[in-house]
Amino acid sequence: MDETAFLDDPLRVGEFTLRSRLLVGTGKYRDFEETARALELSGADCVTVAVRRVNLDPSAGPSLFDHIDRQRYTILPNTAGCFDVESAVRTAQLSRDLLDTPLVKLEVLGDERTLLPDPIGTLEATRRLVEDGFTVMVYTSDDARLGVYLAEAGAACVMPAGSPIGSGQGVLNPNAIRILMELIDVPVIVDAGVGTASDVSQAMELGAEGVLLNTGIAGARDPLRMAVAMKHACIAGRLAHLSGRIPRKLYANASSPMAGRIDGAEG
Template structure:
């Protein structure tokens, strides 16, 4: 027997044990995990040939939550708008929904269906080795309808974010990633320098990067210059429910950006989504606004309609704001004697 470390825990395995043998012993489905051995990702096709050695440090990760009620088809007004394109991916729904914070996986699934989202975000975390009977997030996502967007949530350095992105690519076989590099636990604001560095590294490795950032137009410009597929300015701090606090900065970002701008974080209710979309954002990403609503399923419906309404209002073009009234009824043809006092 020999000792290896799996997800921070010492474990005895037989001499000559392969990585495939270990996964089988742990009852872990190979298609739902990624494995890092001594800081190097092991491709799935090498699991059987990879022989473990004494002292090996293994990290085994899977995806966790950060699931159209009426129809699985595109929104009924899709003919009024062109689809959103991000890299090689095309979306008819412009609402992106996170998978964390729901009371149950079943509730999450129902909310995702109600929102009619076509893209859900997931986080990368260690596999639970102690409770192999626990449910898997992936069992509750309709992968024929929803694209899974892995994110680097919880990373506080460029190196960790890149490491998580590589692991997520190994699990899902996708180069699409939502990049988050946070500055601190209290504000969850992005670290601009580390975010830019991670974006550069991931773009260089062929990732399609959707990048969480502040509402700083200069930072958005730098990230676009680094090659990200979308800049994702925060409307307000993550989970705060404050909505879009600085619409003027969002407007400047929208004026300058050549890539889609997706409002990310801080959404509290449907009107926040509508405001972001009416500003001209290409989409909105949210999680807590649905998951922690008093009635998450109703809120998921509301967010969907707000996203569609805000987008159509932006395309239609609002009337100018004026100081004084302008009558909507004809001013000619009044009956005799009708005149202003």
């Protein structure tokens, strides 16, 4: 039997279908070539980008536009760096005009030091963008009740932070994420905080529908090798989730039979 027989359904977010459950960012790479190679090796088919002022210097180099194959990737523009509802909504509207996509990764952050999401602003911006026809993938804290409000507001998926953005602390409160998944019907994608491959596997084993990360790959000593690691970690975690882990027991439980040992020892 071929292992591809065990691959499961694609991830659906609103009207979008993603084969890979790993979503990756495009920030912090050394150059566009490294970005493009890391994206390819990660196996992701949804990649996040940011929206910023264009460089008016006529000698400005090539654009990220030239290094992301838009036929191949679903581009997910974010509102990173927005600390109020108004700027997040404006940024989303600019990104929709720029990319001709209704997709947006909504971030409304509280402050620059912690980059923790502002829950009230996030909910308000979700409502406004959903009303305006966006497919909102919303970055939020791991507060389960807030996740319910965001889903009720029409978010296409809810994306709780495993831990603070770029912190590499992994999934700090797995139980909160499990509870959130029980309470809402739209996909839960763990976004932010991934430090290494096992963090991705853990999130997927919990039952997350996907993981979104950037620094975990871009900040590794060898980003391209880490991109491959993250790809496999995501698949491994997903398959383990679908397979069902065994219960944890206090005592050992031998895998080899006790009966039939040499010297006639009784089992």
